Amino acid sequence: MVNIIIVILMLLGLFFFFGTAVGVVHFPDFYSRMHAAGKGDTLSTALILTGLALYHLQDFNLDTLLVSGKIMSIVLYIFIASPTATHAIMDAGYESGIQHLSNLERKNKQKGETK
Amino acid sequence: MITSAFSNPMEFFFIMIGVCLLLFMFLPLYRVVRGPTVITRILGVNVIGTKTTVLIILIGTIYNRVEMFVDIAIAYALLNFIVSLAASRFFQRHKAINIEEDEEW
Numbered sequence: 001m002v003n004i005i006i007v008i009l010m011l012l013g014l015f016f017f018f019g020t021a022v023g024v025v026h027f028p029d030f031y032s033r034m035h036a037a038g039k040g041d042t043l044s045t046a047l048i049l050t051g052l053a054l055y056h057l058q059d060f061n062l063d064t065l066l067v068s069g070k071i072m073s074i075v076l077y078i079f080i081a082s083p084t085a086t087h088a089i090m091d092a093g094y095e096s097g098i099q100h101l102s103n104l105e106r107k108n109k110q111k112g113e114t115k
Numbered sequence: 116m117i118t119s120a121f122s123n124p125m126e127f128f129f130i131m132i133g134v135c136l137l138l139f140m141f142l143p144l145y146r147v148v149r150g151p152t153v154i155t156r157i158l159g160v161n162v163i164g165t166k167t168t169v170l171i172i173l174i175g176t177i178y179n180r181v182e183m184f185v186d187i188a189i190a191y192a193l194l195n196f197i198v199s200l201a202a203s204r205f206f207q208r209h210k211a212i213n214i215e216e217d218e219e220w
Contacts, residue, residue, distance in 0.1 A: 041165050
């Protein structure tokens with residue numbers, strides 16, 4: 001019974017990570033890639049690690065409780081740190097002058113009109 | 116290896132999840148190799164590093180040595196966060212590196 005919950009959690013995590021990977025490759029713009037990477041990566045990591053913590057908690061004693069607690073502490077840490085890293089990378093990109101997609105399209109259109 | 120995998124179906128499932136994660140991690144690697152700017156490469160490295168934390172714990176589960184691998188995974192998560200912060204703060208100052216005008220973005 002618990003195995004079914006674990007399988008569902010991990011398959012959901014795999015699905016969200018597939019979305020993240022496709023978004024990072026296929027989105028047209030730096031900021032939209034950032035959006036795909038920031039959200040899907042955090043959620044898929046949390047789902048897969050929660051499934052693993054449940055799996056280790058099945059035969060309940062002090063050792064497995066410690067391992068599951070450590071895995072859940074990694075989840076908590078990633079929930080705080082991954083959006084922070086995403087924000088820092090996005091801030092660096094904005095400060096160093098990476099253009100938004102609409103700006104680039106407008107610039108290309110103006111260039112085509114002047115030619 | 117194969118017989119032990121089929122004797123425990125959850126272990127076989129974990130191996131399959133690990134293989135799928137490894138295959139999906141090659142897609143951000145494409146963005147790292149061919150990213151238009153430096154910051155996009157840092158983004159791809161961040162995604163791959165976060166998934167490596169998951170992969171380390173999966174490997175520990177498959178080998179029945181989680182109590183050792185979990186500490187490695189904690190250290191890896193901490194280092195990955197510091198690497199992303201340091202690299203992005205470093206390239207924030209270097210404006211000339213990032214702007215590649217008239218390229219595809």
